[in-house]
Every structure is written in structure tokens, then in C-alpha cells.
Amino acid sequence: MPQPSELLQGTLELLILRTLELGPLHGLGVSDRIKQVTRGVFHVKAGSLFPALHRLEQNGAITGEWGPSENNRRARFYSLTRIGRAQLSREKRNWKRTFTAVNLLLETET
Amino acid sequence: MKWITRTASLFRLLFRKQRLEDQLDDEVRACFDLLTDRYRAQGMSPSEARRAARVEFEGTEQVKEQVRDARVGAGVESLLRDLRYAIRALGRSKGFTAVTVITLALGFGVNTAIFSVVYAVLLRPLPYAQPEQLALIWSNFHSSGPRAPSSGPIVREIQQRSRLLQEVAGIWVGTGTFTGEANPEQVKVASVTTNFLSMLGVKPAVGRVFLPEEKFGGRPAIVISYGLWQRRFGGDPNIAGKGIPFQGASLTILGVMPQDFQLHFPQDSNVPPIVDAYVPFGDLARFPRTLYYIRMLARMKPGVTAAQAQEDLNSVAAQVRATYTEYSAENLTFEVAPLQRDTTREIRPTLIALFAGAGLVLLICCVNSANLLLARATGRRKEIAVRASLGASNGRIVRQLLVEGFVLCTVAGTVGVALGWLALKALLQLQPDYLARLGNVGLNAPVLAFMAVAAILSVLLIGLAPSLESFKFDLIESLRDGGRTSQTPARRGLRAALIVSEVTLGFILVVGAGLMIRTFEKIQQVRPGFEPQRLLTFEIDLPGSRYRNDVARAQFVKDWEQQLAAIPGVESVGAISHLPLDDYPNWYSPYRPEGVSENESAALLADHRAVTIGYLRAMQTRLLEGRYFDDRDRNSGQRVVIVDESLARSTWPGQSAVGKKIETEHFSNGGFKPGWTEVVGVVEHIRHHSISKQLRGEIYIPFEQSSRPHLSYVLRTRVEPLSLADPVRDLLRQRDRDLALSKLRPMTMYMDRAKSPARFTAVLAAIFGALALVLAAIGIYGVVHYSVSRRTHEMGVRMALGASASDVLRLVLREGLVLTAIGMALGLAGALAVSRSLQGLIYGISSVDPLTYAAALLVIAAAAILGCWRPARLAARSNPLDTIRTE
Numbered sequence: 001m002p003q004p005s006e007l008l009q010g011t012l013e014l015l016i017l018r019t020l021e022l023g024p025l026h027g028l029g030v031s032d033r034i035k036q037v038t039r040g041v042f043h044v045k046a047g048s049l050f051p052a053l054h055r056l057e058q059n060g061a062i063t064g065e066w067g068p069s070e071n072n073r074r075a076r077f078y079s080l081t082r083i084g085r086a087q088l089s090r091e092k093r094n095w096k097r098t099f100t101a102v103n104l105l106l107e108t109e110t
Numbered sequence: 111m112k113w114i115t116r117t118a119s120l121f122r123l124l125f126r127k128q129r130l131e132d133q134l135d136d137e138v139r140a141c142f143d144l145l146t147d148r149y150r151a152q153g154m155s156p157s158e159a160r161r162a163a164r165v166e167f168e169g170t171e172q173v174k175e176q177v178r179d180a181r182v183g184a185g186v187e188s189l190l191r192d193l194r195y196a197i198r199a200l201g202r203s204k205g206f207t208a209v210t211v212i213t214l215a216l217g218f219g220v221n222t223a224i225f226s227v228v229y230a231v232l233l234r235p236l237p238y239a240q241p242e243q244l245a246l247i248w249s250n251f252h253s254s255g256p257r258a259p260s261s262g263p264i265v266r267e268i269q270q271r272s273r274l275l276q277e278v279a280g281i282w283v284g285t286g287t288f289t290g291e292a293n294p295e296q297v298k299v300a301s302v303t304t305n306f307l308s309m310l311g312v313k314p315a316v317g318r319v320f321l322p323e324e325k326f327g328g329r330p331a332i333v334i335s336y337g338l339w340q341r342r343f344g345g346d347p348n349i350a351g352k353g354i355p356f357q358g359a360s361l362t363i364l365g366v367m368p369q370d371f372q373l374h375f376p377q378d379s380n381v382p383p384i385v386d387a388y389v390p391f392g393d394l395a396r397f398p399r400t401l402y403y404i405r406m407l408a409r410m411k412p413g414v415t416a417a418q419a420q421e422d423l424n425s426v427a428a429q430v431r432a433t434y435t436e437y438s439a440e441n442l443t444f445e446v447a448p449l450q451r452d453t454t455r456e457i458r459p460t461l462i463a464l465f466a467g468a469g470l471v472l473l474i475c476c477v478n479s480a481n482l483l484l485a486r487a488t489g490r491r492k493e494i495a496v497r498a499s500l501g502a503s504n505g506r507i508v509r510q511l512l513v514e515g516f517v518l519c520t521v522a523g524t525v526g527v528a529l530g531w532l533a534l535k536a537l538l539q540l541q542p543d544y545l546a547r548l549g550n551v552g553l554n555a556p557v558l559a560f561m562a563v564a565a566i567l568s569v570l571l572i573g574l575a576p577s578l579e580s581f582k583f584d585l586i587e588s589l590r591d592g593g594r595t596s597q598t599p600a601r602r603g604l605r606a607a608l609i610v611s612e613v614t615l616g617f618i619l620v621v622g623a624g625l626m627i628r629t630f631e632k633i634q635q636v637r638p639g640f641e642p643q644r645l646l647t648f649e650i651d652l653p654g655s656r657y658r659n660d661v662a663r664a665q666f667v668k669d670w671e672q673q674l675a676a677i678p679g680v681e682s683v684g685a686i687s688h689l690p691l692d693d694y695p696n697w698y699s700p701y702r703p704e705g706v707s708e709n710e711s712a713a714l715l716a717d718h719r720a721v722t723i724g725y726l727r728a729m730q731t732r733l734l735e736g737r738y739f740d741d742r743d744r745n746s747g748q749r750v751v752i753v754d755e756s757l758a759r760s761t762w763p764g765q766s767a768v769g770k771k772i773e774t775e776h777f778s779n780g781g782f783k784p785g786w787t788e789v790v791g792v793v794e795h796i797r798h799h800s801i802s803k804q805l806r807g808e809i810y811i812p813f814e815q816s817s818r819p820h821l822s823y824v825l826r827t828r829v830e831p832l833s834l835a836d837p838v839r840d841l842l843r844q845r846d847r848d849l850a851l852s853k854l855r856p857m858t859m860y861m862d863r864a865k866s867p868a869r870f871t872a873v874l875a876a877i878f879g880a881l882a883l884v885l886a887a888i889g890i891y892g893v894v895h896y897s898v899s900r901r902t903h904e905m906g907v908r909m910a911l912g913a914s915a916s917d918v919l920r921l922v923l924r925e926g927l928v929l930t931a932i933g934m935a936l937g938l939a940g941a942l943a944v945s946r947s948l949q950g951l952i953y954g955i956s957s958v959d960p961l962t963y964a965a966a967l968l969v970i971a972a973a974a975i976l977g978c979w980r981p982a983r984l985a986a987r988s989n990p991l992d993t994i995r996t997e
Contacts, residue, residue, distance in 0.1 A: 026140075026141070026144070027137065027141045028141050028144045028145060045166070045167070045168060046138070046141065046166070046167045046168070046170075046173045047167075047168050047169075047172060047173050047176050048176075050137075050138065050141075050173055050174075050176065050177045051176045051177050051179065051180035052180070054177050054180050054181060055180050058116060058119040058181065059116065060114075060116075064137075069140075069144060071144075071147050073140060073143055073144060073147070074136075074140055075137075075140045075141070075144060076136075076137045076140065
């Protein structure tokens with residue numbers, strides 16, 4: 001199982017943005033969702049998740065708000081901003097282009 | 111858009127730090143709680159759940175630290191934090207901080223002072239327009255050797271034939287007397303080609319300088335110095351165009367040179383830095399072809415290198431040799447020497463040696479500080495371990511140590527520069543007046559920039575040593591035994607290397623200092639060929655307009671000497687054309703012993719001196735053979751000379767010089783003429799040029815047979831020499847109101863000045879050596895003391911097992927002394943290598959002077975024992991029970 005450290009930094013941000021596209025989540029929620037959707041391939045630990053969330057927030061891509069969590073504890077919920085949506089669609093395009101290019105390369109290799 | 115939010119974040123970070131921290135804290139805790147809840151829901155006990163959550167989190171503090179690192183401006187912020195922390199930590203250990211700061215400040219101070227001098231003398235461009243284009247041109251003759259002056263026609267030939275020189279100028283400095291209403295005043299006067307001053311590109315303070323193409327046939331003109339203008343003419347702003355009486359003629363003042371104007375020429379050019387008046391040469395082409403006395407300075411065309419100019423002048427020399435037989439016989443060649451390099455030629459080795467010495471001192475200071483920091487870092491293992499377990503990465507800890515080094519160096523650097531400034535003031539008190547440009551030494555931007563670079567390098571050096579150490583340590587081990595490891599005696603590792611290098615550097619410095627001190631001691635003991643105590647000297651120029659011929663001059667001098675001898679307190683009187691150790695342009699010429707052909711004698715060259723009959727006796731110069739001059743040797747008498755022992759020995763080896771005949775040059779009625787003379791005496795060699803150098807042989811000619819108008823008088827006194835200054839002045843005023851007397855001073859002053867370079871070097875080297883010794887002793891003390899305090903447990907056990915106090919004492923001493931011995935062995939090798947390069951600065955001793963080396967070995971060993979002694983006693987006196995109990 002690849003550790004988050006093996007993920008490109010941009011990739012982790014793409015994963016987080018994509019996860020938040022569906023609706024606001026708190027930190028642990030983001031981590032859970034990534035793990036669930038990627039069927040356990042990516043397990044993002046707190047040590048990588050929180051710095052990434054903060055970076056995104058600083059850049060204005062997401063914004064955090066305190067709210068009640070599922071078991072009535074307080075948690076900070078993050079949602080996408082306009083800047084974030086723009087960044088997401090840009091990075092999606094980038095990723096697809098990269099993905100296609102790498103695939104092409106791998107296919108011609110074999 | 112993005113930068114706005116980022117700037118806002120930075121703003122929040124720097125100014126709303128607390129809120130940001132609280133928020134981070136809340137968020138991480140909330141997440142942690144959520145995770146704990148989840149594990150509990152899976153059926154774990156509360157403590158199990160928290161443990162599982164912690165494992166999942168890999169440490170909440172570490173997570174927070176990573177978030178902090180991800181923030182905008184995290185670097186700035188955490189650096190500020192490190193800085194604050196460093197200042198607090200250093201404030202807590204005041205003793206350590208004080209010792210380190212003082213050590214480093216000494217190193218920086220020494221370097222500030224020395225580099226200021228190095229910069230001012232060697233590096234700063236000369237204060238002329240495009241100084242890099244200026245170069246001296248020396249003539250090399252077969253008979254007089256290299257670096258000789260040139261004649262007027264030679265200057266003219268170069269001016270006309272060279273292709274790469276923009277301008278060629280000439281200068282010769284003599285003396286002259288201003289007369290008129292005020293007291294007559296004798297000053298240094300430079301005869302210059304009309305392009306000389308304009309070529310330097312210095313703007314005059316008043317009026318103008320000579321124009322290159324200007325001719326001053328019937329209307330003599332003069333340019334004066336700022337000092338003379340202020341002193342003699344009260345700074346009269348309308349001075350330009352006025353006529354002044356000078357040397358019995360009236361000259362028109364063209365202008366005044368600026369206040370800080372100096373001539374930066376090498377010492378052997380006989381061009382002093384301060385010249386009070388400039389008069390134009392006549393037509394150079396009409397000067398005698400073989401009267402060599404003019405110094406040439408040229409400006410190369412833009413972009414021309416000295417090497418290219420040299421090529422150019424080689425071909426000029428070939429053309430000149432082909433044209434004139436006089437010059438081809440002499441095999442005349444020219445040498446181009448860039449002015450700045452040539453001017454600093456003599457002082458450069460000294461300054462470089464001193465600069466290297468200062469560098470070594472700084473290195474020792476750094477090593478010492480690194481040592482202290484290292485000792486402290488090891489003592490702080492527990493603190494560092496705690497910080498590591500609280501989430502600090504290895505890099506963070508190293509950075510923290512570097513920041514501490516930085517704080518130390520900043521404080522020490524500031525103190526050091528201030529210290530250096532004071533040291534510089536003291537240095538200038540030593541008045542090494544051969545450092546012509548020392549007048550404007552100071553703290554300036556280049557010096558401060560150099561110190562900043564030195565400080566940064568020092569930070570790296572002293573901060574990295576403890577960092578290296580901190581990489582290798584084991585977290586758990588350090589936490590468990592609280593930093594009281596007993597397995598690291600000073601013998602091992604980095605600290606040992608530091609001590610060894612400190613001793614090595616210290617040894618080299620002490621040897622260097624020893625050699626300089628011994629050199630100065632030898633110079634102090636040199637007999638200059640006369641007795642300098644109780645000797646008053648002064649100069650008088652007899653203007654040619656009033657003392658026209660040899661007879662008039664001889665009459666004046668004879669009467670004047672009699673009057674001087676009659677002053678109470680005067681024992682004997684004499685006069686010489688060129689006073690020893692003075693800067694009057696030298697008179698050296700070829701001579702020819704009888705029986706030697708002109709061709710063979712071409713390389714025989716001697717310093718010529720015209721002396722009055724009483725001179726050698728008044729100077730107490732020892733007569734080795736024959737007789738002194740006496741009344742037989744006046745104008746009408748037979749032509750005779752006295753030679754010095756070196757000339758006698760080299761010319762007539764194994765024979766007596768007395769009675770031999772030589773052809774030598776005489777000065778008579780305004781010109782030099784050769785003539786046959788008989789040697790009547792041999793005297794000891796007089797050091798005319800330098801106390802430490804014996805240059806050429808000497809020929810003394812009776813003044814009345816070679817009556818040069820410029821004379822320096824010497825009065826052997828029974829009383830303090832300067833107490834006779836006023837009687838002498840009064841006497842001259844009665845005798846001739848228009849004669850000026852200058853340089854009224856005791857002979858000891860010339861001696862002191864001649865010794866000042868050696869004294870300057872010796873004093874500085876001694877300071878460096880002493881610093882090195884003290885620093886090495888402190889360094890050894892620090893390390894051994896530290897090692898002992900770490901090993902109290904071991905010592906206690908040893909003593910409990912039966913080791914005596916003296917056993918422990920020996921153990922500790924041995925540890926320090928083994929390191930010292932290794933350092934001394936390396937230092938010995940280093941010193942031997944270094945002393946060879948000091949050869950040129952040493953006088954009277956061998957560069958491997960056994961006394962110096964023995965003293966260095968002894969002194970360094972003593973310093974090491976001193977450094978080890980206290981800690982060793984401490985260890986030996988420790989009570990085994992106490993030491994074991996404290997563990």
C-alpha cells in the first residue's frame with residue numbers, strides 16, 4: 001500500500017479537492033472518504049492530511065467552519081470555494097493529460 | 111487573487127499567532143477525539159482506544175509541527191522562534207555566553223584591525239584618476255643594476271617612441287628654501303615634468319597645475335601643497351598668480367594641491383609622500399644623457415596591460431640602445447611596474463604575514479568556541495532529546511544550534527568590530543610611518559563586509575561542530591541516563607581533534623611571534639656605524655644664488671661649524687651631504703680602482719658622501735685603518751677619500767686599502783666630475799638606508815673637495831640634544847637671516863623610525879602569540895574540565911577500587927598532555943613550513959632559530975599543563991563516596 005509520502009503533493013491536494021466537491025467534510029471525514037473510495041489504496045494519515053488542508057486553506061481553495069460532528073463533537077468542516085473549484089477542474093485536466101501520456105508511454109514500451 | 115489570501119495568512123501568522131495556534135490545537139484534538147470515539151465504538155476500552163488513536167496519528171505534536179511547517183512564512187516564523195529560544199538559552203548560561211563572546215570578539219577585533227590596515231594599504235585603489243593605468247618605469251643599467259632612475263633624454267625618448275603609453279612623466283625631489291618676510295623655511299621640492307600633476311588627475315584646491323604642453327622658460331612657476339599654503343600663506347584664497355621669493359628667485363604661484371594629496375611612490379624611489387612645492391623641469395632633451403636621477407611615472411593607454419606596456423618598452427629600449435652608444439654600453443633596459451603593486455612591494459610580505467596571523471587567531475577562537483558549544487551541546491543532550499520527542503526534526507535541532515552560533519557571532523562580531531576599532535587607534539600610535547597611507551585607515555564598507563563574511567563563516571564553523579555530534583546520538587539512551595555518559599573521554603572524537611588543531615595553530619603563531627620578537631631584538635642591537643645617542647641633527651640648504659661657488663660655501667660651513675662648536679654643551683660638530691637613515695635622494699655612482707680598466711669597473715658602485723672634516727669623529731664612527739680627515743684635506747689639499755670596510759674588503763681583498771688610488775665622482779661648482787683620489791682611511795660601514803640591510807660600499811669625500819649645497823649637521827652633545835635646539839636657531843638667525851634650518855631632531859628619532867617596521871611587526875606578532883597561548887590554555891582547560899566532570903563516576907569507582915589521588919591526577923593530566931603533544935608535533939611541522947615563508951621578514955637569526963623553537967615548545971607545554979592542572983586536581987580530590995552517591 002503506497003504511503004501518502006509516496007504521493008505527489010499535488011496529487012494529495014487533488015484527492016482532497018475531489019472529495020470535498022461532493023460536500024463539506026471534516027478532516028477525518030476526508031481521510032475516511034479517500035480510503036473508502038480508493039478501496040483502501042490511499043490511507044492519508046493526519047501528519048499529511050492536516051498540512052495539506054492548511055495549505056489549501058491558505059491558498060483560498062477551501063474554507064473551514066466549525067460545526068457539530070456525527071457523534072455531537074465539534075469538528076472543523078471544510079468546503080470548496082470558487083478558487084478551489086477552478087483549481088480542481090484545472091488539476092483534473094492536468095491529471096488526465098499526464099495519465100494518458102504515461103499510459104501511452106507504457107503501452108508503446110511493451 | 112491567491113497572493114491576497116496568502117498575504118492575509120502571513121499576516122494572521124505573524125500577528126494573530128495565538129488564535130491560529132488555539133485553532134490548530136482545537137482541530138487536532140477534535141479529530142483525535144473523533145478517532146478515539148470510533149475505536150471505542152468498535153468495542154475497545156477507553157485507554158486502548160486512545161492508544162490506537164495515538165498510533166494512527168503518529169503523535170499529535172508532530173502533526174501540529176508539520177502543519178506549522180506548511181504555513182506561509184513558516185520559515186521566518188520558526189526562525190524567529192529559534193532566535194528567541196537561542197537568546198533565552200544563552201541568557202540562562204551566562205558564564206558560557208560571556209566566555210564565548212569574549213573569545214570570538216577578540217578574534218574578530220584582531221581581524222578588524224589588521225584587515226583595515228591591509229585594505230587601506232594593499233587593496234584600496236590609489237587616490238588618482240584611473241590609478242590602475244599608472245605604472246612606474248625603472249631603468250636597468252649594467253653598472254648600477256635594476257630599479258635605477260633615468261636621465262632627461264631617456265624620459266624624452268620614451269615619450270616619443272612608446273606606442274602604448276598615453277603619457278610619461280618624470281619627478282625628482284630635492285630641497286629648497288622659501289625666503290621673504292616670514293622666517294625662511296626649507297621644504298621638499300619636486301622638480302616635475304609639466305604633465306606630471308595633470309597626469310595624476312587630481313583637482314587642485316586653488317588655481318591650476320602645470321599644463322602638459324606648457325613651457326616655463328623665462329617665467330618660473332610653482333605649485334604648492336595645501337600644508338604650505340596654510341602654514342606660510344595663511345590660506346590666502348587669492349594666492350594664485352602671486353609671486354614668492356624662493357631659492358633667491360621670484361616664482362609665480364599657479365595653484366595649490368588639495369589637502370589630502372600625497373605621492374604614493376615606493377621607498378627606494380626617494381619620492382616622499384609629502385612634497386611642499388612643485389617646479390617644472392626645463393627642456394628634458396637638453397639634460398645630460400648620463401645624469402640619472404629622474405623617476406618615471408607613466409599612464410598606460412586605456413585597456414593596455416602592464417605586460418603589453420613592457421613589450422612596448424622592450425622595443426623602445428632596443429631603439430634607444432641602437433641610437434646612443436652610452437646606453438648600449440650600459441645595456442639599458444626598462445621595467446614597467448604597476449604603481450600600486452610597486453609602492454606596496456616592501457610592506458606586502460609583512461602585512462600578509464600579519465593578516466595570516468590574525469586569521470589563525472580567529473581560527474583558534476572559533477575552535478575554542480566550537481569546543482565550548484560542543485561541550486554545552488553534550489551537556490544538553492537531555493534537553494535536545496526532550497525536544498526531539500516533542501516533535502522537533504533533526505534538521506530543526508541543527509538549525510537551532512546554528513541559530514545559537516549566529517546569535518553568538520552577531521554579538522561577538524559587534525563587540526569585536528568595536529574592539530578592533532580601538533585596537534586600530536592603538537596600532538596607529540605605533541606610528542609605522544613607512545605605511546604612508548595609514549592616515550586614512552578606518553572602518554569602512556569593505557572592512558565591515560569582510561567582517562560580515564568572516565562572522566558567517568565562523569557561525570558555520572562553530573555551529574556545525576555540535577550539530578555533527580547531535581546527529582549521532584541515541585534518543586532513548588540520552589533520555590535514560592540524563593546525559594551523564596561516562597564512556598566519552600576527551601581523548602576521542604571531535605573534541606580531541608579540536609584541541610589538537612588548537613595547539614597546532616597556537617604553536618605556529620607562537621613560533622612566528624618568537625621569530626619577529628627575536629628579529630626586533632637583533633635590530634635593537636645593531637650598531638649602525640655610529641653612536642646615535644646624544645646627537646642633534648638638522649639640515650641647511652645653501653641657495654646657489656648667494657653661495658655661488660665652492661669657496662663661498664666652504665667659508666660659510668667652516669665658520670658656521672666653529673660657531674656651533676662654541677655653543678655650551680656641544681662636544682663636537684660635523685656635517686654630511688646625506689644623513690644616514692634620512693630620505694634625501696641617494697648619491698651613488700661608479701668608482702674605479704687604479705689598475706682596473708673602465709670596462710671592468712663598470713659594475714663597481716658605491717654610495718658617495720661629502721663630509722666635513724669633523725663629521726666621522728663627531729659620529730664616533732670607528733676608524734679601522736689609516737686616519738680621519740683633518741686640516742690637510744681642505745679645498746686646496748691633495749684629493750683624498752675614506753672608504754668603508756666593505757668597499758675596502760671587496761676591492762682590495764687581503765690588502766690594506768690605505769694609500770690605494772681610486773677614481774671617484776666629485777661635486778664641484780654645480781656639476782659632477784670624476785677625479786683620482788687617494789684612500790687615507792678605512793672606517794666601519796654606516797647603515798645609511800636601513801638598519802637591517804647593508805647595501806653598497808661607501809666613499810667619504812672631504813666636503814671642501816666636493817661641496818654639495820645641501821648639508822645635514824650633526825652635533826655631539828654633552829646635554830640632552832633637543833635642549834640645544836633654540837641656541838642653534840638663534841645662532842643661524844644672527845648669522846644669515848635668509849637661511850632656513852629644517853628637520854631639527856635628535857638622531858635617535860631616525861633610529862626609531864628605521865626600527866618601526868620591525869617593532870610594528872614584533873608587537874603585533876607578540877599580541878597574536880599571547881592570544882593564541884591564552885586561548886589554547888582556556889581551550890584545553892575547558893575540554894579536560896568537561897571530560898573530568900563527565901567522569902566523576904568513573905573516578906569515584908577507580909578510587910574506590912584503590913587508585914590513589916596521584917593516579918587519578920596522572921590519568922587526567924595524561925589525557926590532556928597526549929593531545930597537546932600531538933598538536934605540538936603537528937605544529938612543529940607547520941611552523942617549519944611557515945618560517946620558510948617568513949624568511950624575508952627575519953633579520954639576524956635563522957628561520958629555524960633554535961631558541962625560538964625551544965621557547966615555543968616550553969611555553970605551549972606550560973599552557974597545556976596550566977589548562978589541565980585544575981581539572982586534574984579536581985578529579986584527584988574527589989571523594990569516592992560522594993561521587994558514587996551523586997549518581
